Amino acid sequence: MELLASSVTLFSTISVILVSALGLAVTYGLMRVINFAHGDLITVGAYTTYLLVRADVPIFVAMLAAPVLAGTLGVLLEVLVVRRLYGRPVDSLLATFALSLILSQIMLTLFGSSPGSVPNVVSSVKIGESHVEGYLIVLVLATLALLGFTWWLFTHTLYGLRARVVVHSREQAAALGINPHRLNVVTFGIGAALAGTAGALLAPLVAIEPFMGQRYIAQAFLVVISGGAAPVSGSFAASGLLGTVQHGVTVQVNPLFAQAALLVLAIALVRFVPRGLSSLWRSEV
Numbered sequence: 001m002e003l004l005a006s007s008v009t010l011f012s013t014i015s016v017i018l019v020s021a022l023g024l025a026v027t028y029g030l031m032r033v034i035n036f037a038h039g040d041l042i043t044v045g046a047y048t049t050y051l052l053v054r055a056d057v058p059i060f061v062a063m064l065a066a067p068v069l070a071g072t073l074g075v076l077l078e079v080l081v082v083r084r085l086y087g088r089p090v091d092s093l094l095a096t097f098a099l100s101l102i103l104s105q106i107m108l109t110l111f112g113s114s115p116g117s118v119p120n121v122v123s124s125v126k127i128g129e130s131h132v133e134g135y136l137i138v139l140v141l142a143t144l145a146l147l148g149f150t151w152w153l154f155t156h157t158l159y160g161l162r163a164r165v166v167v168h169s170r171e172q173a174a175a176l177g178i179n180p181h182r183l184n185v186v187t188f189g190i191g192a193a194l195a196g197t198a199g200a201l202l203a204p205l206v207a208i209e210p211f212m213g214q215r216y217i218a219q220a221f222l223v224v225i226s227g228g229a230a231p232v233s234g235s236f237a238a239s240g241l242l243g244t245v246q247h248g249v250t251v252q253v254n255p256l257f258a259q260a261a262l263l264v265l266a267i268a269l270v271r272f273v274p275r276g277l278s279s280l281w282r283s284e285v
Contacts, residue, residue, distance in 0.1 A: 005130035012136040013250075014243030015143035019201055020216035021223035022150060022235055023194030028224050029231030030154075030167050030187050033082060034089055036096040038220060039213025040103040041192050044070045045199025046208045047107065050116045059121055059204075066200035067193035074192020078185045086184070107210035115207035135204055142201055150194070151232045154285045163187055164284055222266045228276015230283040237277040241265070 024038040045066035052062035077099060085092040122134035154160035163183050166173045170180045198216070206212060222242060227234025245265055249258040273279065 005132050008132045008136055008140070010244065010247045011140045013247040014239050015140045016202065016205075016216075017219050017223060017243045017246070018235060018239035019139075019143045019146060019198045020195075021220035021239060022146065022231070023191040023198065024217075024220045025224050025227060025231035025235040026150070026194060027188055027191035029229050029234070030163050031086070031184060031191075032089065032167075033086070033188070034093045034096065035082075035188075035191065036093055036217070037077065037099040037103060038096075038191075038195050039215075039217035040100050040107075041070045041074060041195035041213070042199040042202070042216055043104070043107060043208075043210065043213040044073060045196030046118075046203040046206075046212060047111065047116075047199075048196065049200045049203040050118050050208050053118050054116075059118065063197075063200035063203075067196040070196020070199070071189045071193030074195075075185055075189040077192070078188035082188060083181065083184060104210050104213075111210060113209060115209040117207060118203040120204045139201055139205075146194070146197060147232065147236060151285060153190070154232065159183075159186065160285075167284075219262070222262060226266050226269045226273075226277060228273075228278035230276075230278035230285055232285050233281070233283045234276055234278030238269075241277070 020042060023041070024035060027033050027035045027038070048066040048069045049059070049062045052065055053059050057065075081095055081099065082092060085095055120133070120135050122138055124131045125134045125137065126132075154163060162173070162178050163186075165176065165178060166180050166183050173180055173183075199213070202216075206215075219242070223235055223238045226242065227236075227238035242262055242265065245261050246258045249261045269277070
């Protein structure tokens, strides 16, 4: 029973890393855009949930609104800024970093620096002699569902097929009658919606403040780098590996050493598997 309780904690750690990185993996894996504003879109999702819960909207309904708002914001950012920077990774990185600063300052002006919180409505679960937060189980299940939906979207729909064609060759996609600009705005919106979903799922676990997304952006980049080009399978493998190491080092030593261990592991993966873990099984998604 103690092992089961420990496993729930481990899987929740992996889930936090995976859910916070999935949207960034989509925008990079299918668009080759490094979205530095990804963390702020997570914050937008968390604030959406927080404000709606304060307005007496049921928490799980409020969570459904978060990806809608974040996805809409992502579409606006793609149309106004990002689409002019395709094929220019350094410029897109700088532009999205500037967007990150703007978004965080807007949220600071609107909501102030005092942290907010979303009540945890799921009671704890007793496993043997241990009590485990029931919401951690919900988080794990929701992350698996989100991962499965994303995989299905990009492998079993016409949109997913077209999006993968655009990745390989924009010219060939245009010759086949596919509008790359339309596909890109949808893909960027989906990546932003996934970030908003991450913020909604993380809201009951963390203090919500304008810069909260910055806690997750570094780990998200580590997942994208370690996972490789395949946004779903690569993110799943990298999150599992990084989350296991983080959990193990946190339990045995402390959280500070755990963060250092993640960085060392990511460096080792870049050195010995430079194309990412997904290159080991040649997956596109």
